[in-house]
Amino acid sequence: FxxxxxxxxxxxxxxxxxxxxxxxxxxxxxxxxxxxTDKATKDLQSAYPKNKWxxxxxxxxxxxxxAQELVKNVK
Numbered sequence: 894f895x896x897x898x899x900x901x902x903x904x905x906x907x908x909x910x911x912x913x914x915x916x917x918x919x920x921x922x923x924x925x926x927x928x929x930t931d932k933a934t935k936d937l938q939s940a941y942p943k944n945k946w947x948x949x950x951x952x953x954x955x956x957x958x959x960a961q962e963l964v965k966n967v968k
Contacts, residue, residue: 894933896925901933906940915943920967922949922960 894905921934934948949967952960
């Protein structure tokens with residue numbers, strides 16, 4: 894998702910709530926012109942603590958190979 898004022902856009906919250914997503918592992922990756930995914934991941938962890946959140950980072954100007962490596966390296 895695109896970072897929106899340092900956090901996830903509200904459509905992400907709406908999607909999680911409408912689909913009753915819980916007890917899942919969710920890997921956060923995003924695009925941004927100047928911020929990181931740190932605050933977005935922390936905000937989502939606080940709002941939805943039943944999920945396990947992993948921060949993969951930014952995919953700005955990423956190739957398919959870079960995106961695959963980024964997701965593969967998430968621990």
